[in-house]
Amino acid sequence: MIFLDLFIAFFKIGLFSFGGGYAMIPLISEEIANHGWMNEAEFLQIIGIAEMTPGSIAINAATFIGFQTAGLLGALVASLGVLLPSLLIILFISAFFFKYSRHPLMKKIFSGIRPVVTGLIFSAGLLIAKEVIFEIRTLIVFLALLVIIKFVKIHPIMLIVLAAGGGIIVNIF
Amino acid sequence: MLNRMLKLFFSFFKIGIFTFGGGFAMIPLIEKEIVDRRKWIHREDIIDLFAISQSIPGAVAINTATLVGYKVAGRIGAIIATLGVALPSIVIISLIAIFFGEIADMKIVAWIFTGINAAVIFLIFHASLRMGKVAVKDVLTTIIFIVTVVVVVFTDISPIILIILGGLIGAGLYYLEKGDRV
Numbered sequence: 274m275i276f277l278d279l280f281i282a283f284f285k286i287g288l289f290s291f292g293g294g295y296a297m298i299p300l301i302s303e304e305i306a307n308h309g310w311m312n313e314a315e316f317l318q319i320i321g322i323a324e325m326t327p328g329s330i331a332i333n334a335a336t337f338i339g340f341q342t343a344g345l346l347g348a349l350v351a352s353l354g355v356l357l358p359s360l361l362i363i364l365f366i367s368a369f370f371f372k373y374s375r376h377p378l379m380k381k382i383f384s385g386i387r388p389v390v391t392g393l394i395f396s397a398g399l400l401i402a403k404e405v406i407f408e409i410r411t412l413i414v415f416l417a418l419l420v421i422i423k424f425v426k427i428h429p430i431m432l433i434v435l436a437a438g439g440g441i442i443v444n445i446f
Numbered sequence: 447m448l449n450r451m452l453k454l455f456f457s458f459f460k461i462g463i464f465t466f467g468g469g470f471a472m473i474p475l476i477e478k479e480i481v482d483r484r485k486w487i488h489r490e491d492i493i494d495l496f497a498i499s500q501s502i503p504g505a506v507a508i509n510t511a512t513l514v515g516y517k518v519a520g521r522i523g524a525i526i527a528t529l530g531v532a533l534p535s536i537v538i539i540s541l542i543a544i545f546f547g548e549i550a551d552m553k554i555v556a557w558i559f560t561g562i563n564a565a566v567i568f569l570i571f572h573a574s575l576r577m578g579k580v581a582v583k584d585v586l587t588t589i590i591f592i593v594t595v596v597v598v599v600f601t602d603i604s605p606i607i608l609i610i611l612g613g614l615i616g617a618g619l620y621y622l623e624k625g626d627r628v
Binding site: 285286287289290291294295297298299300303305317318320321322323324325326327328329330331332333336337339340341345348349352355357358360362363364367370371374377378379381382383384385386388389390391392393395396397398399400401402405406408410411412414415418419422424429432433435436437438439440441443444445 | 462463464465469472494497498500501502503504505507508509513516521524525528531532534535536538539540542543544546550553554555556557558559560561562563564565566567568569570571573574577578579580582587588590591592594595598599604605606608609611612613614615616617619620623
C-alpha cells in the first residue's frame with residue numbers, strides 16, 4: 274500500500290538523518306530508487322524546489338515526493354513520517370537528552386557520526402553533480418557562481434535566484 | 447494557557463514561512479522571536495537547545511521548534527510548535543506540486559533548472575565543507591569521511607549502516623580511552 278510505504282520510508286529517513294536536510298539526500302535517493310517513485314531528473318527538480326521554498330528541506334522534499342506519488346494525502350503522510358521520529362524522541366526521552374547531551378560518551382559517539390554526516394552531504398553533492406555537471410550549460414552557471422561568490426557574499430536564496438536567471442541566459446545564447 | 451499555545455503556534459508558523467535554505471538559516475530567526483521578542487528562553491539556554499537539536503535525528507529546524515515548544519509548554523507545546531513550523535512548508539509545497547505538473551514540461555522551466563542545479567550543487571558542497579571543518583579533523587575522522595563517500599557513491603549499502611557504524615566507532619573510542627585511564 275502506497276501510503277504505508279511512504280510513511281515507513283520517510284519515518285526511516287527521519288529516524289536516521291542527523292545534521293539536517295542535505296545529509297538526508299542520499300537516504301531519500303535510496304528510498305526513491307528502491308520504490309521506483311521517480312527518476313533522477315525529477316528528484317533533482319525536487320531538491321531545487323525544496324531549496325527555493327521556505328521551511329526545512331526535509332519537510333519540503335517529503336511533502337513534494339509524497340504529493341507526486343500519492344496526492345495530498347501522500348504529502349501529509351510523508352511529512353508526518355519524516356517529522357514523527359524526532360517528535361517522539363523529544364516527547365519521551367528529551368529528559369535524557371537534556372541530562373546527557375554533554376556526557377563524554379555522547380560527545381564521542383557524535384564525533385564518530387559527524388564525519389559520516391559530512392561524507393553523506395559530500396556524496397549528495399557528487400551524486401547530483403554526476404547527473405548534471407556534464408551538461409555544459411549547467412557547468413557554465415556553476416563556474417560563474419564560483420567566480421561571483423569569490424567577490425560578494427550572497428544569501429543562499431539569492432544564489433538560487435541568480436542561478437535561475439543564469440540558466441535562462443545560457444539557454445537563450 | 448490557550449493564549450500561550452496560540453502564540454507558540456504563530457511564532458513558529460512565522461519562522462517556518464520566513465526561513466529559506468533549511469535548519470541552520472532558522473537559528474537567527476528563532477533567537478530573535480523566542481529569546482528577544484517572547485522572552486520564553488534565555489540566550490544561553492537556546493544555544494544548548496540548538497546543540498541538542500543536532501544530536502537528535504531529523505531536520506534541525508523541526509527539532510529546534512519541538513524542543514523550544516517542549517521547554518515553553520510541555521508535550522502539547524512541543525506538538526504545537528512542530529506543527530507550526532512544518533505547516534507552511536506542507537501548504538506551500540503542496541500548492542507548488544499541484545501546478546508543477548502543468549509547468550514542468552515548459553521550456554523555460556527546464557532552462558531555469560539548468561541554472562538552479564548548479565546552485566544546488568554549490569550549496570551542498572559548501573555545506574559539506576563547512577561541516578567538515580568541525581567534523582573532520584584527524585586521521586580517523588578523515589578515514590570515516592572517505593569511506594562514507596566511497597560507500598555511498600559506489601555501493602548499494604544503506605547510509606543508515608554507516609551512521610550506526612560511525613556512532614559505534616565513537617563509542618568504542620570512548621571506552622578505549624577510558625580503559626587507558628584506569
